[in-house]
Amino acid sequence: MAGYRLPSPAGVALDRGRRLDFQFNGRALSGFAGDTLASALIASGERLIGRSFKYHRPRGIVSCGAEEPTGLLDIGHCAERVPNTRVTDTPLLHGLVARTGNAWPSLRCDLGAINSLFAPVLTAGFYYKTLMWPRWQLFEPMVRRMAGLGRAGDGADPDRYDELSVATDVLVVGAGLAGLEAAVGAAEQGAQVTLIESDPWVGGWAATVAAGASGQASQLGMQLASLVDRAAKAGVITRTRTTVFGLYDHGLAVAIEPGHGVVRERTIKIRSGRTILATGAFDRPLLFPDNDRPGVMFAHSAERYAAHYGVAVGQQVVLASACDAGVELAERLRSCGVNISAVLDLRNGEHVVGVRGRTRVSGVLVASARDPKPRVVEADTLLHTGGFTPNVSLHSQAGGGLQWDPASSMFVPSRLAHGVDLVGACAGAFDLDAAREHARETGRGCRAPAPVTGTGPVPSTNAPPGALLARRSGKTFVDLQNDVCDTDIALAARENYRSVEHLKRYTTTGMATDQGKTSNVNALVTMGMLTNRSPGEVGTTKFRPPYKPVTLGAIAAGRNGERYRPLKRMPAHAFHQSRGALFEEFSGWLRPAAYPKAGESLDAAAQREAAQTRSSVGLFEGSPLGKIEIYGPDAAAFLDLMYVGTMSTLAVGSARYGLMLNENGIVIDDGIVARLGQYHFWLNTTSGGAERAALAFEEWLQCEFVDLRVIVQPVVSQWGNVTVAGPKAWQLLEAAGFDAALAPASMKHMTIREVDYAGVSMRVMRASFSGELGYEINLPALHTQALIERLWQLGGSYGLEVGMYGVEALMLMRLEKGFIHVGADTDGTTLPHDIGMARGLDRKAANFVGRRSLLRAAATDPHRMQLVGIVPTDGKSRIPVGAHIAPYAPPAPIDGFVTSSGHSPMLQHPIALAMLQHGSSRLGEKLRIHHLGTEIEAQVVKTPFFDPSGERLHG
Incomplete structure (x- = not known):
């Protein structure tokens, strides 16, 4: 063993x-x-x-x-x-x-080990050079199967995650001696201090040494115990087993800690006035052939295993060192009971030139300048160190700078980020007394440079750059996780990938989950030696969050499913459930797509509901519809600016269709504008555009039209909406006792009335997205379910065939009428002319948002696509949404694409809308539509497909 x-x-x-x-x-x-x-x-x-x-x-x-x-x-x-x-x-x-x-x-x-046989060709960038011929797609499946080091879970993550927000005056990251000194210094000045430590214990390196049996143990143990006691008395809040993985602007740090009980992990967001980093340093590995064999380890890790976990990393251990720290470490390991059979001091001219064994170390090959012939040193473990690398990841994340210090042979912090200080080993301060004094003063608020060099209890004399490098040929790994060898870096240098950013991406050095914590410096040193530059001249890359890999569950902090994006529920949600609604997400709302009967598909249910509404009467809850109240002396003038149509000429009680553009003339929303009073307007937007429209109004008022006296108030949640549609819609409302003033003979299409029904104030609009006689009853949200239940019950009592219809049926009916659906029939390039809305432009002399953009060459291009209706020539082929219209099978330039499609329940054949070049002039033309290798012949027809005269919506 x-x-x-x-x-x-x-x-x-x-x-x-x-x-x-x-x-x-x-x-x-x-x-x-x-x-x-x-x-x-x-x-x-x-x-x-x-x-x-x-x-x-x-x-x-x-x-x-x-x-x-x-x-x-x-x-x-x-x-x-x-x-x-x-x-x-x-x-x-x-x-x-x-x-x-x-x-x-x-x-x-x-x-997979067969890849080692092809190592000479699997060099840096080999995939860029060899997998392009004859086609990348031939190799892609194999590469994707081989990518990654593990396999994700087979289903939804069953674990639970949590999130916590914390505020503190001073955040100290790292609870070694320097971190404790800084925390105590700040707390004893009266500051609220939070101390974060990734280990289960505090003390860092000092705790490791104190746990051993060396001569330093007793002294360091007493110093550590004193600091811990002072921290507790000063009120320092200490969190162990917690890792800060991100440091951001404005004093925000994000940490991860294991949960307790039912919570697996907890994300902690910490806001602090000051942040002090005391994150220590890493072992700097040596480079030598076969340095990746199992049993080759970073030297100082062996001391942690022995002191804290009671584990000897081997039974016959060889320690190779190029600095003072390794010699001191050997003595401490022996005092812990680890059998150090040999210490190789590379400063004496000895070099590790190879490692015996394949799946475990069986010996170390050593050569020297005096005797270049390798000799074998028996061992089952090889420890190696070339000194220390300050852990500056969080400092770099925060925007701090680094500089190469030739005297200590390491990158140390130079420019400090705002509100961030560094103490201890991460600042390059290894003299124990000087580092503690600097940390103490930093905690008290002094911002003095750290003492970078020293020869205290933790010697900082790192090996010079050249001593880190391999002295013999062989497979020498710089980045162990990504299998980057020194030969890969040499190849990058020969091919002129000498910039540190190019080196990183071409060779993938430092791009693994360890982010190059122990490989970056050696990579930079190697590149510098190959190009006659110092490591400082080669430069460094920027560390990015997260500091260590974090699960997606922890980042989401339990916000999965509806916690990730909570779905809004309509006021009558319970009623829809009782009617067997099939709920789907539409624009952030959980809405009935349809009400399928037993054994009925979604499509069949939508067909039935649309047909029933057209033949009798249907109920639909439209509460998610955008609802905005606009009020003020300049409200009418403001709406003229925001809509293509003219809204200031609306009479009180009248309504008008409106199209909204952005400053580029692109269609972003549509809806109905109704006038409730001289200074009072009621706006309906699309369900998905409610928030977008309100924000656009506010932006224009606050940034451009600053002198207009207008109030914008979104009221989507305050008002519910019950839509009654169909030829018998008024019969149902009349049976329910609504005022006769709402009858079709008294209330015209596109008008609005404020009425009182059963003691509840309501705003009833004659409007229709289905093309049928329709009433949109807007009422306080809390009364929505009561009204819809009453109408449902009364329909049966009076012998009316009242049916519920969902969003899918509504989409079928609007498609039959050729009504546009913003976001489906439009995109980020659609202009009013493209969808047949040019009349409003021609009639309106006043300015409006986006008007000037409609005069640009792109907007007046005669080859623009226009919205048209199409039907399959065989009368039965469904035309898929997104299918391309082209005279030839792809790949080929397209004439257009399908935007909406469905089977008309009234016409009993498929219909569709499409954007088509010169569409308005191509009526009657036959087209070829291509989708996934299938070709469908269709014909351009005039819309509306159904009830072109619009008689049905007038009742």
Whole structure:
């Protein structure tokens, strides 16, 4: 067994009395409460846990934190499965199921490993060069199947997520010694402080050392305990096991923490006046051939495993170091009980030139300047470090700058982002005393530069750039997760991809889920050496959120289904449910698409409902219809500006169809404008355009027509709408006791009356989107269901065939009449002329929004498409929406496309609307319509298809 448990007191994070059983690739294993999945796997002797992305090489665990690039497994099964999960920060749970995601048929026998044989041609950018001939589509299915490292869940995520908002004066990210000093300094000044730490414990590096048995342990332990006590007394709010993954403008930080009980994860949005980053540093790996073998690990991760989890990463460990930190680490590891069999100090001229073994380390090949012939050092684990890389991800996210410091051989913060300070190792400050003093003063509000160099208890003398690089040929990986080798970077340099952004994208270095936390610096150093530039001259890329992978469920914070986009319900929703409505989402509202009977399809139900409405009377709830009240002395003039038609000439009690354009002359909405008083107008917009229209009105009033005295008040939620349509519509209303003044003989089409019915004030409009005699009864929303129930019951009592009809039937009836549906028959290019609405332009002399744009060359182009009616020449072929009209089968230039289509219940044959070039002049012409390899012959006809004289809507 390659790894083993260390006896107490090692493993301070463990509860050895609680055994936890779990599965890895179907094998039963066990660990202790407090373990991570990584520590439990290492303790169980598991070295090979995955396969690499491109070459499918054997891979193991290399670190002990969020920087882990290769320890990725699929956690859970079926719908609960979460792919590509880092084992290093996954708490071990009883019954946990983990599987390798990038190996088939098994981890040890992976057929994808054949890719290694083609490594010479699978270089950086190979897909750009080799998969274009003869066609990319030939390779696309294979590439997509091979893409990714895991497999998503098989169904809807059953877990629950939550969100929390927090405000604080000072946010400190990282609870090491520097973070604690900053938090205490701010809190003791009276500030409200929130301290965030991703580990289950506070103390960072100091807690790791204090948990060991070295000479520093006792001193650091006392210092740490004192700071923790002062933080508690000062009221610092500490959140452990919480990771800040995004730092944004205006003091916003977003963090993720594991949930408790029924909640799996919680997203925390934190607003702070100041943010102090104390996020520490990462091991900087060395580069040498076969540095990806399972058992090759970052050196300082071994100390964390030993101190906190009681795990020795190997039984015969070799430590290779190019800096002081590695030598100090070797002694601490020995004091923890880890068998360090050899320490290779690369500064003495020794170099690792290879690693023996395939699925686990069996030896280390070492050479020197004096003896270039490699010698074998027996080992089952190789630890390596070239120093430290400050963790500046959040600093970079916030907009902070970086600069190369030659003295310490690392990128350190230069320009600070507004409201963001850095302390401790992430600021490049490694001298313990100086770093703590700087953190203390920063917490108190002083913004002084961090002491970047030092030789304190954590030596900061990093290896110079050249010492990091491989000294022998062989497969040397710079980015372990994306299988980027030093040869790929050399190829990018030869092909002149020398810009840091080009290097990143051409080679994919730093683009994996670890975001190059441990690979970026080596990539930049390598490019610099190849192009005779310093790392500072090569430059750096910008880190972007999230700092570490976050589940989509956590980002949505439980806003899935209706919580993601809550659907609005109509006032009479319960009534529609009782009538067996089939609900669908329309413009954010849950509305009845139809009321199908047992065994009846949606299409059949819509046909029946439309036919019944045309023959008798139908009830429809139109409450989602846009309703806006416009009031003020300049209301009429304002509406003239906002609509194509002239609204100021409307008499009180009259209504008029209106078309709205934007400043480019594009049709954005339509509806009815009714006048209730001299200064009072009632507007109906489309259901989907209600909010858009109200916002457009406000924008023009606030930005352009600032002198107009107008109030805009959307009232969609305050007013319900019950539409009664059909030849017997008035008979039903008369039976219900409505005033005779609403009778068709007394109330003309496109008029509005304010009436009182059963003690409720209502606004009744004679209008029709169905083409039938129609009454749109607008009433207070709370009375909507009562009215519709009363009309339904009365219809049966008086022998009227009253039927409910849904949106689908309404769409069929409006299609028969050739009425446009904005958003279906129009798009972002449609002008009024295109849909036959030029009359309003010709009659109106005054200006209106979009008028000038209608004079542009594009608007007057004679080749523009126009809306026409079409029918299949065989009288039976359904014409699909979106089908192309072209004289030849595709690929070919098109003459137009189908916008609306359906089977007419009155004409008993399919009908459709289409945008067609020169459409108005092509009546009677036969067309060829193409859809998914099928050709349909159709003829251009005049609309309306049904009741062209409009007699039915007058009653």
